[in-house]
Amino acid sequence: MKKISFVIPCYRSEHTLPHVVAEIEEKMKSMTEYAYDIFLINDCSPDNTFGTIQKLCREKENVKGISFARNFGQHAALMAGLRYSDGDYVICLDDDGQTPADEADKLITKLEEGYDAVYAKYSHKQHSAFRNLGSKVNERMTRMMLNKPADLYISSYFAVKRFVVNDMIRYENSFPYVIGLVLRATKNITNVEVHHREREEGSSGYTLKKLLGLWFNGFTAFSVKPLRIATAVGVASAGAGFLYGIYTIIKRLVNPAVPMGAGVLRRDDYDYAGADWRVHWQNLYQPESFSPVCHPGHSEYRG
Numbered sequence: 001m002k003k004i005s006f007v008i009p010c011y012r013s014e015h016t017l018p019h020v021v022a023e024i025e026e027k028m029k030s031m032t033e034y035a036y037d038i039f040l041i042n043d044c045s046p047d048n049t050f051g052t053i054q055k056l057c058r059e060k061e062n063v064k065g066i067s068f069a070r071n072f073g074q075h076a077a078l079m080a081g082l083r084y085s086d087g088d089y090v091i092c093l094d095d096d097g098q099t100p101a102d103e104a105d106k107l108i109t110k111l112e113e114g115y116d117a118v119y120a121k122y123s124h125k126q127h128s129a130f131r132n133l134g135s136k137v138n139e140r141m142t143r144m145m146l147n148k149p150a151d152l153y154i155s156s157y158f159a160v161k162r163f164v165v166n167d168m169i170r171y172e173n174s175f176p177y178v179i180g181l182v183l184r185a186t187k188n189i190t191n192v193e194v195h196h197r198e199r200e201e202g203s204s205g206y207t208l209k210k211l212l213g214l215w216f217n218g219f220t221a222f223s224v225k226p227l228r229i230a231t232a233v234g235v236a237s238a239g240a241g242f243l244y245g246i247y248t249i250i251k252r253l254v255n256p257a258v259p260m261g262a263g264v265l266r267r268d269d270y271d272y273a274g275a276d277w278r279v280h281w282q283n284l285y286q287p288e289s290f291s292p293v294c295h296p297g298h299s300e301y302r303g
Helices: 017-028 049-059 074-084 101-112 129-146 162-168 178-185 208-222 225-254 267-285
Strands: 002-010 034-042 063-067 089-092 117-122 158-161 189-194
Touching: 002 017, 002 074, 002 101, 017 034, 017 049, 017 101, 034 049, 034 074, 049 063, 063 074, 074 089, 074 162, 074 178, 089 101, 089 162, 101 117, 101 158, 101 189, 158 162, 158 178, 162 178
Parallel strands: 002 034, 002 089, 034 063, 117 189
Antiparallel strands: 089 158, 117 158
16 A cells, blocks of 8 residues: 655644644545555744644644754755655645645646656635745746746645655755755656635745745755856956956056056145145144245245
């Protein structure tokens, strides 16, 4: 009998998590040809999410909990769950009820057809405008940096085969980027359309800072393009500096009278300015009977 492992990163989901687990259990009753277990990873949630996970683990034999000592992010939580999972197929989904666990069979069917990874595609997303904008930016960036196929839709609800998981967990560096790891393991990926629900409660834990950090870490870790861009900018800057240096030398040789810098004063200008300064200083701090000594070219020269 094949086994399915469900991996769910958890953050601020003490109220929604029991419903998600119950929905998985209800769905698996109709998929009796599969055994299953559920991994709940607490990403150092500030509410009582871990308490909810502990309660579910006590009540249900096939539910296992993992808790982080501090917040590492959704992708790190996914990687922790993947490392502990042992299913022939692994399904990753959200903890807020927006990803329909009762449509997990659609993803498994695609895996059984021969695909190595399946991503859920939503006909209409129920995310906020900010999350939708972030998804669009992520879509463009993964196409540019990671060579993701243009027709492949990426979401947080996906299923992969065991060999893909085994390849993903070989990654031991900080800041994992899950889609980068999947694309590294296989190109045999497809989409299946599912219904995207409204969030039951709360709001997304992603902020602009977290999204930017995720993209930066992911793209620099899984693509050489940022390094190539930085190299090209560096070479262009060095070349521009070298050409400007050559231009300055030639200009000096052709016209020696041209000053080397725009801020250079002629000697007579400097002397005259210095004389004015000395006159002003002496007028302020010397007795009225004192006659200042001025530059011979000054109008008040009393030589």
